[in-house]
Amino acid sequence: MTSEDPSGTALPATNSLANRYGSQKRAFGGKTRRNIVIAALVLGIGFLAWVTTSSSQSSVSYKDLGYSSTDATQSEVDFQVTKNPGAAAKCAVKAMDSKFAVVGWKVVQIGPNAPKDGADGGQTTVHRTILHTESGAVSAVVDNCWIVDNSK
Numbered sequence: 001m002t003s004e005d006p007s008g009t010a011l012p013a014t015n016s017l018a019n020r021y022g023s024q025k026r027a028f029g030g031k032t033r034r035n036i037v038i039a040a041l042v043l044g045i046g047f048l049a050w051v052t053t054s055s056s057q058s059s060v061s062y063k064d065l066g067y068s069s070t071d072a073t074q075s076e077v078d079f080q081v082t083k084n085p086g087a088a089a090k091c092a093v094k095a096m097d098s099k100f101a102v103v104g105w106k107v108v109q110i111g112p113n114a115p116k117d118g119a120d121g122g123q124t125t126v127h128r129t130i131l132h133t134e135s136g137a138v139s140a141v142v143d144n145c146w147i148v149d150n151s152k
Helices: 013-021 030-056
Strands: 002-004 010-012 061-071 074-082 088-096 102-110 124-132 139-148
Touching: 061 088, 061 139, 074 088, 074 139, 088 124, 102 124
Parallel strands: none
Antiparallel strands: 002 010, 061 074, 074 124, 088 102, 088 139
């Protein structure tokens, strides 16, 4: 297949395609390829460092066990906390009404506990706290728990 240029001479098919669609794309050069590999290695090393340091941080988990409302101004919350026995933690506990509005809130200090013999080595402890509420609560839960620095 050939085409003609404005002067009337025949052009080969590859030239006419290049004129119509543009020239072929160049592959990445040596420097560009090297920079992409270096960037990928830096990102990979950074990700590995993040995974290593985040897994070595102390973690805490919690589980709601139950609640009871003694009257419109008070609720009791039972929950368990699992953490390193030597670490201190704080847990935010909240009581809510039927529209899920928070009617009571308290931050509970969970101190270090002595390691014990048992299934989990004393990592899990059970706690009960009393929340003062501004109106009747229909549920109460642990909102969040976190490890606190013992030196403060």
